[in-house]
Amino acid sequence: MPSDVVLVIGGGPAGLEAARGVADLGARVVLVEERDRLGGTPVFERYAALTHGFQDAEEVMDRMVRAVVGHPGVEVRLRSKVVSCEGQVGSFRVGVQRLEDGAPTTVEAGAIIVATGFQHFDPGRETQVYGYYEYPDVITLADAEAMLKAKRFVRPSTGLPPERVCFIQCVGSRDRQIGNEYCSKVCCGIASKQAIEIRQQVPQCKVYIFYIDMRMYGYWENEIYWPAQEQYKVNYIKGIATEIIRKGDKLLVRGEDTTLGRPLEVPMDVVILSVGMEPSKGTREVAKVLGLKQNKYGFIEVPHEGVDPVATSVPGIFVAGAAAGPKDLDDTLSMAGAAAMKAVAALRRAAVAGAAG
Amino acid sequence: MDTDRTTGERVFRRDPDLPTPEDIRERVLALEEAGEWIVQRVPQPYREVPTKYGWPKKVPLQHTWHHKSCGQCGHIPGYSTAIFWLHRKLGLDYDDPRDQTSCTGWNYYASATSNAAAQAAVAARNFAAAYATGYFPLIHCGTSYGHYKEVREELVKHGELRRQVREILAKLGKPLVMPEEIVHYSEWVYAVREEIAARRVYDCSEVVVTVHPACHYYKLVQGDAIYDPDIYGGQRTAVVTAVAKALGAQVRDYSMWFDCCGFGFRHILVQRDFTRSFAVSRKIETMIEEAKPDVVLTHDTGCVTTLDKSQFAAQVHKKKVGVPVMSEAQFAALAMGAHPYRVCQLHWHAADYRPLLEKMGIDWRERWREFEEDLERIQRGEKEYLTWEDVDAEVPARHFLPVS
Amino acid sequence: MALHAPPKLEKYADVPYEEKERLFQEVKSDPRFPDYLYGCYECGICVAACPSARFYDFSPRKIAQTLAREDVELFYYQLNEDVWNCSQCFSCNRCPRGNSPGGLITIMREVAVRHGLRSAKEALEGYSRVIYKIMLTGTQVSPDMIQADAFPDWGPVAKETAEKLELWRKAIPPETMHTTSTAWEVSDQTLAELYLIWYMTGVLDMIREVDEGLHMILTDVMEEFLEEKGLAVAS
Numbered sequence: 001m002p003s004d005v006v007l008v009i010g011g012g013p014a015g016l017e018a019a020r021g022v023a024d025l026g027a028r029v030v031l032v033e034e035r036d037r038l039g040g041t042p043v044f045e046r047y048a049a050l051t052h053g054f055q056d057a058e059e060v061m062d063r064m065v066r067a068v069v070g071h072p073g074v075e076v077r078l079r080s081k082v083v084s085c086e087g088q089v090g091s092f093r094v095g096v097q098r099l100e101d102g103a104p105t106t107v108e109a110g111a112i113i114v115a116t117g118f119q120h121f122d123p124g125r126e127t128q129v130y131g132y133y134e135y136p137d138v139i140t141l142a143d144a145e146a147m148l149k150a151k152r153f154v155r156p157s158t159g160l161p162p163e164r165v166c167f168i169q170c171v172g173s174r175d176r177q178i179g180n181e182y183c184s185k186v187c188c189g190i191a192s193k194q195a196i197e198i199r200q201q202v203p204q205c206k207v208y209i210f211y212i213d214m215r216m217y218g219y220w221e222n223e224i225y226w227p228a229q230e231q232y233k234v235n236y237i238k239g240i241a242t243e244i245i246r247k248g249d250k251l252l253v254r255g256e257d258t259t260l261g262r263p264l265e266v267p268m269d270v271v272i273l274s275v276g277m278e279p280s281k282g283t284r285e286v287a288k289v290l291g292l293k294q295n296k297y298g299f300i301e302v303p304h305e306g307v308d309p310v311a312t313s314v315p316g317i318f319v320a321g322a323a324a325g326p327k328d329l330d331d332t333l334s335m336a337g338a339a340a341m342k343a344v345a346a347l348r349r350a351a352v353a354g355a356a357g
Numbered sequence: 358m359d360t361d362r363t364t365g366e367r368v369f370r371r372d373p374d375l376p377t378p379e380d381i382r383e384r385v386l387a388l389e390e391a392g393e394w395i396v397q398r399v400p401q402p403y404r405e406v407p408t409k410y411g412w413p414k415k416v417p418l419q420h421t422w423h424h425k426s427c428g429q430c431g432h433i434p435g436y437s438t439a440i441f442w443l444h445r446k447l448g449l450d451y452d453d454p455r456d457q458t459s460c461t462g463w464n465y466y467a468s469a470t471s472n473a474a475a476q477a478a479v480a481a482r483n484f485a486a487a488y489a490t491g492y493f494p495l496i497h498c499g500t501s502y503g504h505y506k507e508v509r510e511e512l513v514k515h516g517e518l519r520r521q522v523r524e525i526l527a528k529l530g531k532p533l534v535m536p537e538e539i540v541h542y543s544e545w546v547y548a549v550r551e552e553i554a555a556r557r558v559y560d561c562s563e564v565v566v567t568v569h570p571a572c573h574y575y576k577l578v579q580g581d582a583i584y585d586p587d588i589y590g591g592q593r594t595a596v597v598t599a600v601a602k603a604l605g606a607q608v609r610d611y612s613m614w615f616d617c618c619g620f621g622f623r624h625i626l627v628q629r630d631f632t633r634s635f636a637v638s639r640k641i642e643t644m645i646e647e648a649k650p651d652v653v654l655t656h657d658t659g660c661v662t663t664l665d666k667s668q669f670a671a672q673v674h675k676k677k678v679g680v681p682v683m684s685e686a687q688f689a690a691l692a693m694g695a696h697p698y699r700v701c702q703l704h705w706h707a708a709d710y711r712p713l714l715e716k717m718g719i720d721w722r723e724r725w726r727e728f729e730e731d732l733e734r735i736q737r738g739e740k741e742y743l744t745w746e747d748v749d750a751e752v753p754a755r756h757f758l759p760v761s
Numbered sequence: 762m763a764l765h766a767p768p769k770l771e772k773y774a775d776v777p778y779e780e781k782e783r784l785f786q787e788v789k790s791d792p793r794f795p796d797y798l799y800g801c802y803e804c805g806i807c808v809a810a811c812p813s814a815r816f817y818d819f820s821p822r823k824i825a826q827t828l829a830r831e832d833v834e835l836f837y838y839q840l841n842e843d844v845w846n847c848s849q850c851f852s853c854n855r856c857p858r859g860n861s862p863g864g865l866i867t868i869m870r871e872v873a874v875r876h877g878l879r880s881a882k883e884a885l886e887g888y889s890r891v892i893y894k895i896m897l898t899g900t901q902v903s904p905d906m907i908q909a910d911a912f913p914d915w916g917p918v919a920k921e922t923a924e925k926l927e928l929w930r931k932a933i934p935p936e937t938m939h940t941t942s943t944a945w946e947v948s949d950q951t952l953a954e955l956y957l958i959w960y961m962t963g964v965l966d967m968i969r970e971v972d973e974g975l976h977m978i979l980t981d982v983m984e985e986f987l988e989e990k991g992l993a994v995a996s
Contacts, residue, residue, distance in 0.1 A: 122369070122372070124369035124371070124590075124591070124592065125371075125375070127579070127855055127857065128806065128855060129592065129593065129615060131592065132367065132592075133367050133368070133369045133590040133591070133592050134589065134590060134592060136367075170804075170857075174802070174857060175857040175858075176799065176857060176858055176859035177378060177579075177856075177857060177859060178378075178857075179376045179377070179378065212802050212803070212804045213802070238803070238805075239803075239804065239805030239808075239809070240804050240805065240806060241806075241809060242806045242809040242810045242855055243615050243809070243810070245610075245612050245613075245614060245615065246610070246612065247612035247647070248647075252612050254809050254810075255805055255806075255809045256805030256806070256807075256808035256809045256814075256822070257805075258803055258804075258805045258808075258822070261820065261823075262808075262814075263808055263809055263811070263814050263815055264809070278375070281372075281374070284374060297376075298375075298376070425937075425944070425945050426944075427900040427901040427902050427903070427944040427945075428901070428902050428944070429944075430900070430937075430938050430944035430945045431900065431901075431902045431903050431904050431906070431944035432902060432904070432907060434930075434933045434938055437935065437938065438933060438934055438935055438938075441934075441935055442934075453935055453936070453937050454937075455937055455945070455946050455947060455948040455951065456948050456950065456951045457899075457945075457947070457951065458899035458900070458947060458951055458955050459895060459899060459900045459901055459944070461895055461901070463895075463901050463902070464891060464892060464895040464901055465867075466849035466867070467849075467888065467891070468870075468874070468884075468885050468888055468891070468892060469867065469870030469871045469873070469874050469881075470874055470885070470892055470964065470967055470968050470971065471871075471962075471964050471967070472871055472962060472963065472964065472967065473791075473792070473793060474962040474963075475958060475959065475962035475963075475964045478958045478961070478962060479955070479958060482954055482955070482958065486951070503851070510796075511793060511796075514796060515792050515793075517792065518792065525957075525958060525961050525962070528957065528961070529954050529957060529958075572850040572851060572852055573850070573851065576850065576851050576852050576854055576855070577851040577854060578854075579854070615810075615852075616812065617812040617848060617850040617852060619812055619848065620848070620850075621812075621813075621848035621849070621850075622848065622849050623845070623884070623885075623888060624848055626887070626888060626891060627884075627886070627887045627888055629914060631813070631816050631817075631848070633914065634816060635812055635815075635816065639812075639815075666912070666914075666915045666916075666918075669914065669915055669916030669917075669918075670914035670915075670916070699932070699934065700934070702933060704921075704929070705918070705922060705929075706918070707915055707916050707918040707919075728932070731932055732928055732929075732932055735928060735931050735932060736928060741931065742931045742932070742933075742936075742939050743931065743932040743933060743934055744934055744936070745934045745935070745936075747934070748934045
């Protein structure tokens with residue numbers, strides 16, 4: 001019996017947008033989320049402003065969540081996990097387990113959208129020596145975001161506002177030794193955005209960004225990069241760091257100023273590591289449960305990237321967002337819309353085929 | 358990562374699901390399957406130690422063939438002697454071969470008057486010599502260790518080089534052998550640090566140590582250096598530091614920890630202003646300013662040589678110098694009661710080590726008098742050499758392995 | 762061809778381009794080359810980690826870049842002026858692309874030696890006794906190399922060691938270390954095997970390029986030794 005339900009796995013921006021999209025098209029949605037709240041990474045990592053137009057992340061996510069929770073076509077299951085899958089497009093039978101009590105249920109779905117997202121690269125796996133596990137004043141983009149949201153950007157070791165802060169780009173990305181050879185796409189934009197926010201919140205603080213390339217696609221160039229340099233006097237230095245070690249009460253950052261062609265050793269109060277994206281645990285688990293091909297980095301493989309950016313190796317199962325690789329919010333929401341459209345189309349095709357045969 | 362964003366210590370927990378770089382040992386074993394060479398296995402008993410990407414590494418406790426270091430045996434004889442002495446006091450059997458050449462890495466890195474095939478053949482000849490005795494190679498020098506790992510990679514990746522080396526060894530009547538692990542002596546000291554600590558007789562709790570890790574140990578080929586979650590949170594190599602801590606010493610950090618000592622291979626011989634400038638300005642002075650150490654411990658021949666010998670000339674320039682430098686093997690031996698001159702041979706060292714000995718409660722004046730008597734006896738012709746017999750009696754051996 | 766020609770390259774303007782190209786190709790065709798050079802995105806990590814970069818006008822990044830761009834003129838300049846500044850510590854192996862600038866320099870140095878470049882000979886001036894030791898005795902830096910006039914900056918310990926060497930070397934417990942002209946006692950058979958390795962791998966030919974006198978001494982000693990042992994120099 002072909003089902004008229006689309007199963008959406010993951011309640012972050014991709015999952016929320018896909019769920020609302022499917023429901024708006026008149027099909028039914030079951031949205032499964034492992035955590036106890038919807039919202040995904042922007043909520044759980046307490047994002048301050050979204051790179052996209054500096055909108056308040058909490059407000060934006062709140063709107064997205066309410067649009068889904070209030071929608072009559074969507075059934076939300078929190079604290080639940082996908083554990084098995086049988087069948088094919090039109091009639092998948094998916095085992096969903098409630099985490100509280102392990103109670104098993106089955107969801108019959110005609111199409112599935114995987115929106116299980118990413119996790120941040122753990123700096124403990126870095127080839128360089130950045131000291132994230134030695135120094136509280138070495139933090140990640142996510143740590144910085146939480147402080148910016150709370151409007152309390154300080155040196156963790158002292159609780160006082162810093163005088164010198166730097167970002168180190170490409171941590172855990174573009175690296176053959178670590179194995180994450182790809183670019184994580186969003187960190188240049190996020191770091192520049194955070195640099196602006198720090199300059200706004202702590203005007204006496206000098207901010208530096210050590211980079212290999214600044215990836216400021218499209219309107220990021222004029223909306224973020226130029227203002228960061230011109231209005232907010234953020235210092236961009238081409239050449240990233242190899243070591244961070246404490247000297248006195250400062251952190252010594254060792255890099256090369258490649259523009260001037262000489263080694264550089266500068267003291268900082270706070271160092272922010274621009275950690276890249278990796279497939280989340282949920283993405284890796286769901287890929288195996290659903291039998292989806294993963295690429296060599298563990299992300300869900302999209303067989304015809306650029307031509308059909310939401311397809312997976314299994315017909316009727318679609319992917320949206322960072323589960324497929326590094327994505328920014330625009331990519332994620334676009335993929336969610338495309339996945340919703342294709343999922344509903346798959347349902348309808350299967351229903352017609354079922355009725356005919 | 359486990360972290361409480363507002364406070365608290367972060368703890369690095371490795372996710373076993375995430376990929377790590379290729380483990381070359383798998384390819385070494387695969388080549389044995391394909392009949393390309395013999396892989397000498399690490400003999401029992403061995404201990405497994407943790408490494409950079411979380412892979413376990415086997416360190417043999419005994420039946421080791423000691424691949425000696427020229428700089429050590431030549432200029433810092435107490436270093437090699439202390440390594441042997443530690444084995445003897447732990448009741449662990451070893452071989453000190455004459456059928457061993459230098460790895461020739463120092464010459465290779467200094468002058469390039471050699472090539473990949475020669476270097477690989479020298480390594481393979483030594484490995485074959487060890488294999489013939491049935492004892493497993495234990496490498497004394499950091500550069501030999503790093504260089505042999507480099508050679509291993511080249512031999513694994515290049516079939517033509519393997520063929521060439523196999524032919525050369527065949528002409529010498531030897532098989533092509535690759536050890537299952539390439540093990541540095543400091544990894545052995547790490548593996549038995551608790552047994553060493555249990556035999557400590559001098560109090561080290563007041564001794565302040567700064568550690569210098571050797572570039573060729575942990576930078577040249579990174580995957581099999583020891584990283585221990587209990588030492589530096591698993592973020593810096595654990596050898597030497599783990600031993601100093603086990604002995605109860607205070608290990609203090611300094612802001613040039615990762616810097617090279619400045620040895621430079623050819624620089625220390627023909628361009629010493631570079632070596633001296635580096636060793637003194639970046640390492641010694643920083644250690645003294647920031648940590649005020651009683652001793653600098655390291656685990657490589659070149660590093661001991663550079664850091665110890667570079668300090669004298671710097672005094673003329675009023676640089677802040679004057680901290681003794683030695684291997685962790687010598688320090689561990691001292692802590693266990695080894696004679697500072699008969700065993701640790703500290704009279705070959707340049708920077709003054711006597712305040713350290715005094716701090717540890719070692720009566721160096723008496724010890725030096727004893728050693729001078731040894732020298733006089735040798736000079737008079739009463740004995741030809743100082744021997745292990747002379748030295749073994751001073752501190753009894755305490756075995757810990759079950760007698761087989 | 763170079764994209765531009767900075768004035769410093771004029772120093773080697775009279776060396777024929779074909780010669781420079783030939784040496785470049787020799788470096789590029791070394792079997793290890795592809796392991797040591799992938800691509801370079803100029804992140805500067807190698808320079809950040811490099812001790813020589815802090816003392817000399819030296820940049821492992823520029824060496825990798827030059828080889829990646831196949832800039833033959835700049836390569837030849839670096840081959841003569843820069844490669845001997847590297848301290849071979851391999852801190853540059855931190856490269857996120859997997860390059861090894863130190864490894865590239867090792868290959869370049871071998872090529873410089875093999876072709877007897879004057880800069881190689883100059884770099885190795887004063888080094889020949891070390892080559893002599895390692896080639897002939899199987900160990901380097903033997904005890905008798907600590908001479909006060911060779912190491913005046915090491916202080917009084919160098920003088921005292923040199924004066925008391927014979928005696929002090931007898932007062933070391935390990936039996937293999939009662940030596941002065943070698944670091945430890947190396948057996949004759951081992952030496953013979955070592956000499957055969959040098960012959961069979963072409964190392965002696967390399968040495969002839971940089972120091973003919975040394976080469977003559979080495980081959981004389983080795984041939985005599987091998988003859989005594991009844992071994993021929995198989996090629």
